[in-house]
Amino acid sequence: SYVLTQPPSVSVAPGQTARITCGGNNIGSKSVHWYQQKPGQAPVLVVYDDSDRPSGIPERFSGSNSGNTATLTISRVEAGDEADYYCQVWDSSSDHHVVFGGGTKLTVL
């Protein structure tokens, strides 16, 4: 089955740029979605189809995807961005299996 690998944690100072990676075999050929989850809350979609943003999501959130790595970039990080972030793809090679990465805890120092 398809595996997505994320670093368990990323730390960044306020105002700096955070980059959260999501590794997978030839992930560049798939559409990657990113979700933000704060403690005790449901996930929220922040980037879809590699680099598109849903309405209401700040432009500070952006995404890219190439080769074996997709990246969520959060510019000018704020304290309110502290959360868990999950990448997700649809594995078309299997029986409609949806795969999530293990999640990355973003800590704002």
Added chain:
Amino acid sequence: EVQLVESGGGLVKPGGSLRLSCAASGFTFSSYSMNWVRQAPGKGLEWVSSISSSSSYIYYADSVKGRFTISRDNAKNSLYLQMNSLRAEDTAVYYCAREAVSSTSCYDYWGQGTLVTVSS
């Protein structure tokens, strides 16, 4: 405003059954595929099951195949998950999630979740 409200969670013994419901409002429910996603305590997200808008296509994660059944009632704007032969490892918060029309398996709206605890 899109709203998804799960219910039906609770404490159940191993081997028992539970039926989760998700009430949808604020959008044309019959036009969207719907999904269940779960999260064990302190763990990451795990996709459970998917059902297309007209129930023509249904998929399950290997971990629940043969034990869980997803269904929907478009007249009642409701999604369901029948869970049988429950195991301790099924303990999780269960979220229903709407799948975006324009992107496969992109979940643009989520409910707040309902907790299922499987324990003797």
